[in-house]
Each structure stands twice: as structure tokens, then as C-alpha cells.
Amino acid sequence: MIYEKVTQFVLKLIKLTKSGELQWTSAVPTNRTLVDDGFIADKLYDSTISGKYLRVYRYRTKDYEDDYNFIWIERVSLQLIDIAGNTEFEYKYEHSFNDLYAAIREQVSGADQFIDEILAIPID
């Protein structure tokens, strides 16, 4: 798959998320374990667009420098899933997934609206 096309797709998702046209829901994963001792570091975020189910989550995995030494790295996964939540396709990681993840968390947490609400409270 062309790298730039995936970035365009992710940027489109970011814009749709920012404008509120794409709504995401969060869920706590029932099983956090991934292959190669990796694990899901936070919540799962799901959405539907054009009849497809999308899932985004942050995970930690081992990055091997050689056969024995490794460091823990944090990545974001973007997947197409079926209705039961099974992975159908996982897009190859690129940095823009982190930007999408930040936009999703901002939307789901309602952090921006919360600031507006607090700022609107009059101080006597």
C-alpha cells in the first residue's frame, strides 16, 4: 500500500474527528496481552465509517536492537475490525497514527468542552 495514501487517509480521519463528523467510542480491553510480550497500554477506540469498523489503540512492544537486547517502545495501531471485534487488517505503523490517537482522545474525553465549561463559570 502506498505510504502517502495511508497518510492522506489518516489526515482525513483526523479532520473528520476534529469536526465531529466521525464519532468514536471507548472501551476497556478485556485482554491486554499482544504477541511478543506486547500489551495494550490504554483504552480501545472504535468507530464506523463507510460501513467499516475502525479500531485505534496504543500499545507497548519490544524493539530488539540485536538478538538479546531490546527497549520498550510505544506505538499506535490502526485496524479494520469485524462486527465481533476481530482484526481484519492492520495498517502499517506511521507517525500520523499518534496524531489521530490524540484527536480521538480529545474528542472522547471532552477535554475541550470541559475547559469551555470551566471558563464560563463566573467568579464573584
Added chain:
Amino acid sequence: MWDTVNKVIDFLANWFEVIGFAISIITAIKVFLIDRKIQNLSNSYLYHQRIGEHLKEFKNTSSILSSQLGNFSVNLKQIRLTVAQCEQNCRNLRAKSKRQKLSNLSIVIKAAVSIRKNRLDQGQKGGIFQKYKSPVTEKQIDTFYEKLALLIAEIEHLIQDNKKSFK
């Protein structure tokens, strides 16, 4: 007898002088070459040490841009500022990376320059040449974001490779 001995010693001394001179010339050339190699190695090491900081800045720019692109028309001024800062970061990196070519670096700089040279919007008043410039479009910023993503991926790949080669 002594004459012959003196002649032989003179002959040998002359030859040793020539050989000694040749050796010192060869050594000087070798030292010069080795010194250059050490300098290149040291530059390359420093470059790989510092590229991580540039990568952090590029990632930061990417997240700021993605956030600002949520509302393009309102954030256009800030977007241009973000792009200009990123261009500066790219130029700093290019100055350090004379030997190691990053193919996407020039592409990002080119995209940044085209955004910097364009007008903010159609209605903006400016000098006589200002009206001949096209306004900055959302598509241009989208393209810049995509090119930046490619550059980030290229640097990440380079760092990964270097980790292995410096071991």
C-alpha cells in the same frame, strides 16, 4: 682504505636520507587521510546523536499541524508559523547532513517555501506583487503534512539502521 669506507658511508647516508624523507612524506599523507576519516566519523557520530532532537521537533510539528488543520481557515496564520518553524528545523538539519542525504528533506523544504511565498487569503491586501501570488490552500498544507510524515518515517528508519551499525 679510509677513503673507500668514507665513500660507502656517504653513499649509505644519502640513501637513508632519501628513504627517511620518503617515509616522512608517506606518513604525512597517511596522517592527513586518517585525520580526515576521523573528522568524518566524528561528524557522522554527532549528526546521528543530534538527529533524534530534530526528529522530536518534526513529530511535535506534525501533531501541532494535525490539530490546527481541524479548522484550517481560522488557524491559517498559526499554520503558516508552524510551517515556517519546521522549515527552519529542516534547514538546520540539512546544514548538518552534508554526507548523509535525506531524500525527503528537500521536498519538505520546497513545500514549506511554496506555502511561505503564497498569500494568506484572497482578500488580503498587500504590495503590488502580492496580488499575483496565489492564496495558501488547504491542499497545500495537507501535502506538507504528508511530506513531513514521509520525512519522519525516513529519519526513524535511518536511526534504526544506525543503531545496528554503531553497535
